[in-house]
Amino acid sequence: MSRTVMIVDDSLFMRKILRGILAEQGYTVTAEAASGLEAMKNLHANHPDIIFLDIILPDSNGLDLLAEITTVCPDSKVVVCSSIGQPLVIQKNA
Amino acid sequence: MDMSPYRDLFVSESRLHIAAFGELILRFEDSPGESAVIDELFRHAHSLKGMAATMGFEQIVAIAHGMEDLLSKVRSKEAMLLPDLADLLLEGSDTLARLASGVEAGTDTGEDTTELVERLALSASLSASLSASSSASSSASSSAAATGTQTQYPGTALNTGANIPPEPSVSSSHQFRQADSFKSIRIKTETLDHLVNITGELITNRYRLTEAVRLTDAAESQEALHQLSTLLRNLRDEVFKARMLPFAFIAERFPRLVRDLARKQGKEIVFQLSGKEIELDRGILEDIAEPIVHILRNAVDHGMESPDERVLAGKPRSGTITLTVRRDKDHVEISIDDGGRGMDPERLKRQGVEKGLISREQSAEMTPQEAYQLICLPGFSTAETVTDISGRGVGMDAVRETVQSLAGVLTIQSQRGHGSRFVMRLPITVSIIPALIVQSGPIEIAFPLNTVSRTVELESSAITCESGRPTAIPGETSLPIRSLRQALNLPAAPNSETALQPVIVCDIGQMLAFSVDRIVSQQEIFIRPLRSPLSHLRGVSGATLTGDGRVLFVADAGALA
Structure with missing residues (x-):
């Protein structure tokens, strides 16, 4: 059975790019979310296998969302994506 | 991976970020400590950086990163709020806008941005030192800046870890906001224009069909024709709805325009904008932006008094220019009040006569109302009204012409000592x-x-x-x-x-x-x-x-x- 993939990013541009990269690798993105709210809705409804998660979202902090994901879908694999360079955020959540 | 298919999307999304950024900086300037504004600024700079990095646009990455870093330090209070911080951020966002245009045009702007990036970095480190040691004078810091001395600034929070900056989004609980990006798609404006044209032709065609059916007296066609009319009306309404954009779409640059002009002229002006959520046809918005710029410019240049002049007139030093957008049934009224010195109808009449635009007799019979309209005559405005913002000479005659070409009406009211008011009454849709x-x-x-x-x-x-x-x-x-x-x-x-x-x-x-x-x-x-x-x-x-x-x-x- 093919895996379900969700992309969480507020940027349409980033979602498209990521979708393109994943398609090249043979993965089909089954859901996209542009906000924490949309992500949570999809999470509860579909329990995606793989989640690409941007940590800066307009309505929520992706890291808080990560905690929520691990509770709701403990089996989901989460890839955190960000271009954030501020070391403390990275350390704190390492 | 071939990135070219993503270029258009990159440009359009970048523009959204840059525009939002510009607007936020002005809000930031009004209330410098407001953390929600800084958060938003940070988020836009950050998103832009990520996108540019993906596309490999190094210049944009460097500037966006510089801005993001500076904002991150301002937010964590490592960096002090310097008065010229807003200027620096505005310069950054302007540069980003130019670079994005370069990307769109597929050309290298040839702009050297290394100096800007250095200043952003310096500003972040300098202000950090200032807030860390309150005794450091700004002149000492700027001399360090000028000589480029490598100074180790002690006590920054990053080193001590004592002052942990809040995370990118400050809310620790889930405070979700509605985001509706999946409920909308982007369409080329050309497509919308075509849709309007086709709809217009269909409506015209319906009249012809009605005429033809009437002549042949085909009774069974009546019902179908009636239904066609209803459907066409619906189609027209929906097509128009698709073309509607909030006034905010063009309003983003106005606060900045007034701010920059006022600064240049040493005037103290508060700019108030209300009704920017009101929607108009995008064609109208596009055409009306330039006239609004012109009226705002006039308001700052000619309408508003200098602070000293205002004090002499018993007014507060700082004046207010108000731009109000209001919906009135199927019309929208855009009014600009300057609360400044107002116009002198007698003086306008004299100028009209001097320029040979009206006769002495005509001027004698003119009401003040008619005298204000004189400024809209071609040849009345002089070279002083050529804007350096748009780079084109747009006089009040062009303003009136544009308003009328949109089937709108321009009225001018004025009261000496109390200011002038320009009202543009426009249909919400054209065509x-x-x-x-x-x-x-x-x-x-x-x-x-x-x-x-x-x-x-x-x-x-x-x-x-x-x-x-x-x-x-x-x-x-x-x-x-x-x-x-x-x-x-x-x-x-x-x-x-x-x-x-x-x-x-x-x-x-x-x-x-x-x-x-x-x-x-x-x-x-x-x-x-x-x-x-x-x-x-x-x-x-x-x-x-x-x-x-x-x-x-x-x-x-x-x-x-």
């Missing part, structure tokens, strides 16, 4: 509008209904035509009535036998009246712009196709008067 079709001699011409205030019938003998002398019109003040035949250079009517002659009264900021031969009908028309050489025709602002396939011109009442 398909109700019009009154009138006939003069062999010519039928359409007057947009929003410019017609009423129609009356007067006894021909009561009309003192051609003399320019006013005729009493029931329910109106006396107005000079112009014969439309004469306005259109048609031969005068053969001695009119008809006792009653229709007169249409137009209100386009000034009241005008035209006598016509016949009022033909009222119908919806789809206005098409005239192209060269027809665009030079005086007195007409466009053309439309009637149900029976004839071309009608659309009257420009102001130019016909």
Whole structure:
């Protein structure tokens, strides 16, 4: 059975790019979310296998969302994506 | 991976971030400590950086990163809020806008941005040192900046870890906001224009079909035709809805414009904008932006007094320019109040006479209301009104022309010592509008209904035509009535036998009246712009196709008067 993939990013541009990269690798993105709210809705409804998660979202902090994901879908694999360079955020959540 | 398919999307999304960024900086300047604003600024810079990095646009990455870093430190209070911080951030966002345009055009702007990036980095480190040791004077810091000395600034939070900056989004609980990006898609504006054109043609075609069915008396077609009309109305409404954009779409640059101009002139101005959520057709928005810029510029340049002058006049040093957008049924009113010195009608009249635009007699009879309209005459504004913002000379005559070409009306009110008020009343959609079709001699011409205030019938003998002398019109003040035949250079009517002659009264900021031969009908028309050489025709602002396939011109009442 093919895996379900969700992309969480507020940027349409980033979602498209990521979708393109994943398609090249043979993965089909089954859901996209542009906000924490949309992500949570999809999470509860579909329990995606793989989640690409941007940590800066307009309505929520992706890291808080990560905690929520691990509770709701403990089996989901989460890839955190960000271009954030501020070391403390990275350390704190390492 | 070939990134070229993503370039358009990159440009359009970047623009959204840059525009939002510019607006936020001004809010940031108003209330520098507001963490929600800094968070938003940070988020936009960050998103832009990520996108640019993905595309491999190093210059954009470096600037966006510099801004993001600076903001991150301001947010964590490692960096102090320096007064010129907003200027630096604005410079950054302007540079980003230019680079994004370069990406769009597929050209390298050739701009050297290393110096800007250095200043962003320096600003972040300098302000950090200032806040860390309050004794450090700004002159010492700037001398360090000037010589580029590598100084180790002690006590920054990153080193001590004592002051942990909050995370990118400060809310620790899930405070979700509605995001509706999946409920909308982006469409090329050309596509929307095509949709309007096709809809317009369909409506015209419907009139022809109705006519044809009426002639053949095909009763069974009636029901289908009726349904077609209803569907077409729905289609028209939906197409228009798709073209609507909030006023905010063009308003982003206005606060910045007023701020920069005021600074340059040493004036203290608060800019207030209300109603930016009100929606208008994007074509109207596009056309009206430049006139608004011009009026705002005039308000700062000429309307608003200098702080000293204001104090002398017993006013607060700082003045307020207000831009208000208001919906009124199927119209939108955009008004700009400057609360400044106001205009002197006598002075305007004198200038009008001096420039040979009006005669001394005309000036004597002018009401203040009419005198204000003088500034809209071609040749009244002088070189001083050529804007250096747009780089083009746009006078008030061009402003009035644009408003009228949109089937709108410009009114000017002023009170000496209390300021001037420019009001642009515009239809919320263009292209398909109700019009009154009138006939003069062999010519039928359409007057947009929003410019017609009423129609009356007067006894021909009561009309003192051609003399320019006013005729009493029931329910109106006396107005000079112009014969439309004469306005259109048609031969005068053969001695009119008809006792009653229709007169249409137009209100386009000034009241005008035209006598016509016949009022033909009222119908919806789809206005098409005239192209060269027809665009030079005086007195007409466009053309439309009637149900029976004839071309009608659309009257420009102001130019016909």
